[in-house]
Amino acid sequence: EDQVTQSPEALRLQEGESSSLNCSYTVSGLRGLFWYRQDPGKGPEFLFTLYSAGEEKEKERLKATLTKKESFLHITAPKPEDSATYLCAVTGTASKLTFGTGTRLQVTL
């Protein structure tokens, strides 16, 4: 059974204080690892897909990396508008997404 564990559950940062969110996974035959952002009361919004160990992708202040056992979402000099829940998900040989429970990020002034 595919499993995704995200840590920490919640993270509070000051504006400009860089940090990383962790997503560790066990999956039979990783086909893709996905990061989503979810704002309160809204549906998840796609951020990145990573397909193989060593791959990295960037978007504004966010950078996602992938190893054989985990992925990191690095947030550089965050702003209050980066506050959201960040979800990690994987697809394996079953071709269906398995989600983690997310990291709630709060960025304060």
Add this chain to the structure above:
Amino acid sequence: NAGVTQTPKFQVLKTGQSMTLQCAQDMNHNSMYWYRQDPGMGLRLIYYSASEGTTDKGEVPNGYNVSRLNKREFSLRLESAAPSQTSVYFCASSEVLGDVEQFFGPGTRLTVL
């Protein structure tokens, strides 16, 4: 493009009542999905449709039925609602089934009393 739309946004049911959640996408996607999101549980797949004319069970299908009405529309039906079905329901779509990004709707918040 509206993307993925869901109706209704909110619904309150009594135990035993039935209802249908509607979902439509305008991206010409082949695959569509229904998830539920509960605190501390993450998003869990209820049913999915890999392509028009096909539907399959996901992780938590009990108590639900689905209909892929056409390529655009995928509905979720609760025949006899139970308090355990209180949740936020999300519909999603993707170009194909598999390792591609899914696009989510805004969700339906359902309370069963």
